[in-house]
Structures are given as structure tokens and as C-alpha cells.
Amino acid sequence: MSRIILQPSGNKDAREHYDDTILNPVGVNSISNFLSDKEKNIISKIYPNNKLFIWGVTPGGNNISKWNKINQGDVTLFSKDKRIYSSGVTTYKFQNKDLALFLWDKNSKNQTWEYIYLLDEIKTHNIPYVDFNRCIGYKENYVIQGFNVLDKEKSEKVLNRFNLFSDTYIEEIDVSYFNKISLDLDITEQSYTGLRRLEQGFLRKNLFKNHTLFSCCCCKKEYPVSFLVAAHIKKRSHCNNKEKLDENIVIPLCKFGCDELYEKGVLVVQNGEFTSSRKNENENIKLYIDSIKDKRCNYYDTNTSEYFGWHYDFYN
Numbered sequence: 001m002s003r004i005i006l007q008p009s010g011n012k013d014a015r016e017h018y019d020d021t022i023l024n025p026v027g028v029n030s031i032s033n034f035l036s037d038k039e040k041n042i043i044s045k046i047y048p049n050n051k052l053f054i055w056g057v058t059p060g061g062n063n064i065s066k067w068n069k070i071n072q073g074d075v076t077l078f079s080k081d082k083r084i085y086s087s088g089v090t091t092y093k094f095q096n097k098d099l100a101l102f103l104w105d106k107n108s109k110n111q112t113w114e115y116i117y118l119l120d121e122i123k124t125h126n127i128p129y130v131d132f133n134r135c136i137g138y139k140e141n142y143v144i145q146g147f148n149v150l151d152k153e154k155s156e157k158v159l160n161r162f163n164l165f166s167d168t169y170i171e172e173i174d175v176s177y178f179n180k181i182s183l184d185l186d187i188t189e190q191s192y193t194g195l196r197r198l199e200q201g202f203l204r205k206n207l208f209k210n211h212t213l214f215s216c217c218c219c220k221k222e223y224p225v226s227f228l229v230a231a232h233i234k235k236r237s238h239c240n241n242k243e244k245l246d247e248n249i250v251i252p253l254c255k256f257g258c259d260e261l262y263e264k265g266v267l268v269v270q271n272g273e274f275t276s277s278r279k280n281e282n283e284n285i286k287l288y289i290d291s292i293k294d295k296r297c298n299y300y301d302t303n304t305s306e307y308f309g310w311h312y313d314f315y316n
């Protein structure tokens with residue numbers, strides 16, 4: 001589950017860094033000398049336009065152990081003057097002293113902000129501390145001090161209350177962990193919602209990996225992944241637990257029509273090709289499906305053919 005990172009940024013250094021590397025994203029070309037090939041490869045998938053939002057913390061205090069807890073999908077809250085003024089979703093992290101020196105130089109203690117994490121989906125907010133404090137049960141006059149990572153329970157409250165979840169960046173979820181908690185938990189309404197989010201996150205992560213742009217497997221158009229659904233090939237409500245956790249159960253479909261048509265069963269896959277189902281009587285829907293030039297479904301294989309077959313039979 002994603003966590004909340006608190007990042008007060010009222011002091012002079014932090015204000016400057018926010019200007020230098022968040023408000024003004026950094027071009028990959030200007031820092032590529034500092035990155036390994038592996039890092040460049042990962043970053044190019046996450047940031048196809050090559051503009052990075054970069055943040056970092058110094059090794060001072062307990063910062064390193066806190067930084068170690070950060071994962072992809074964690075949401076950073078920037079705050080100053082008793083309010084949270086922006087948020088960003090963590091995409092990737094790495095330690096790099098030379099890069100930090102290049103970007104931000106050193107502080108008065110001769111340290112640099114070398115524990116770096118990259119952000120995306122920067123959003124502005126105006127959340128007074130008092131609202132934040134109420135949400136997690138802090139005293140109303142509490143002031144966020146210092147870089148910190150909230151525990152899972154508090155993070156969940158803040159993510160829900162201020163609607164900060166990302167569709168694009170999702171924490172890596174271990175299938176055995178997921179299996180265990182989904183079996184152990186008493187399914188109350190609240191834990192059910194959390195589990196569904198975890199399951200959906202697990203499947204999205206497996207499907208989209210670190211890509212932020214991805215193609216709809218029906219119309220073949222490329223979109224930001226927030227416009228794509230990890231759509232169940234076989235209706236989820238008809239899947240057993242094993243099928244629900246099978247990473248082959250989902251395909252990428254766009255929100256511009258393909259997902260809706262497949263979900264409603266007017267679009268089906270027959271012998272590996274998208275086609276109109278018999279159920280469809282609407283001429284415009286038929287035209288939409290006819291207009292797709294390449295009707296092959298690249299996700300049709302021995303792992304998925306039964307799921308596609310189930311869907312076809314269900315709607316024909």
C-alpha cells in the first residue's frame with residue numbers, strides 16, 4: 001500500500017530546490033552523464049518526454065532509514081506556512097552524490113541531498129495543517145517538521161481523505177503477500193475496498209510495468225496509462241480466487257470506447273481477433289469496430305485463450 005511522505009519545504013534551501021527541480025523539471029540530457037545505463041533505461045520508460053521532477057534528502061538524522069522505506073507510488077506532500085501546497089507521486093529512487101551536488105550543491109553542514117527520488121503527477125493543493133492533523137488524529141496545532149514517511153495506517157487515511165492515489169505508479173506487490181492477506185482477512189467493507197485496490201494495483205503493475213505510455217490492445221492507439229484500464233478478459237465476478245490473481249486475466253483497453261465495448265460484451269475476441277458480438281445491433285458501434293484496421297489481439301495466447309473463450313460464449 002502506498003505511503004505518505006512528508007516533506008516540509010519552508011526553509012531557504014528547500015524553497016530553492018522546489019523552484020529548481022520541481023517547478024522547472026530537469027531535462028534528462030542535462031544530467032545523463034550522472035546516470036547509469038540501467039537508470040537511463042528505466043527513466044526513459046517513465047518519462048517519455050525526458051523531463052524529470054527531482055527531489056532529494058541529505059543523509060542527516062534518520063533520513064537514510066526513512067528514505068529506504070520509499071517505494072514507487074508513495075505520495076510526497078510538500079508543505080510550508082502551515083499548509084500542504086503540492087503533492088507528487090514517487091516513480092523511482094536512487095542514491096547519487098554527484099548528481100545532487102550538480103543540481104543543488106551542499107548545505108551548511110557540507111552535506112548534499114544525494115538520497116534522490118523522482119516524482120510525477122505534481123498537483124497543487126491548499127490543505128491547512130489543521131485538516132491534515134484531524135485526518136490522522138494529530139493535535140490540531142501540530143506542525144509538520146522534517147522529512148518523514150508515515151506508517152501504512154496513517155498513509156491510507158490521508159490518501160483516502162485527500163484522494164491522492166495514482167493510477168499510473170503502483171507499488172510492486174508480491175503475489176504471495178497478496179495471497180496471504182486476501183485469505184487471512186475477514187472481509188469487512190473497509191478491508192474489502194483496500195483489498196480490491198491492492199488486487200487492481202497488482203494486476204495493473206504486472207500489465208503496465210514502469211511504462212507511463214501504453215497501447216490499447218484493441219484500437220492499438222497509445223495513451224498515458226491513466227487512460228487505460230487493466231480490463232478483465234473473463235468477468236471478474238465469475239473468476240475464482242486463482243483466476244483473480246492470474247496476471248494473464250487482464251488486457252490493456254482504452255477508456256475511449258474499447259474498454260466499455262468489451263465490458264458490455266458487444267466487442268469480443270474470436271480466434272484471436274476483435275470482432276462485433278451477435279449481441280450488438282447498433283450501427284455506430286459496428287462502425288467503430290469496423291474502423292479498427294488491425295483487429296489482432298496480441299494478448300491472445302495459450303495463457304489467455306480460455307478466458308477469451310469464456311467471454312465470447314458469455315456474450316454470444
Ligand SMILES: [Zn+2]
Nearest residue numbers: 216219254258
Ligand atoms: Zn482502444
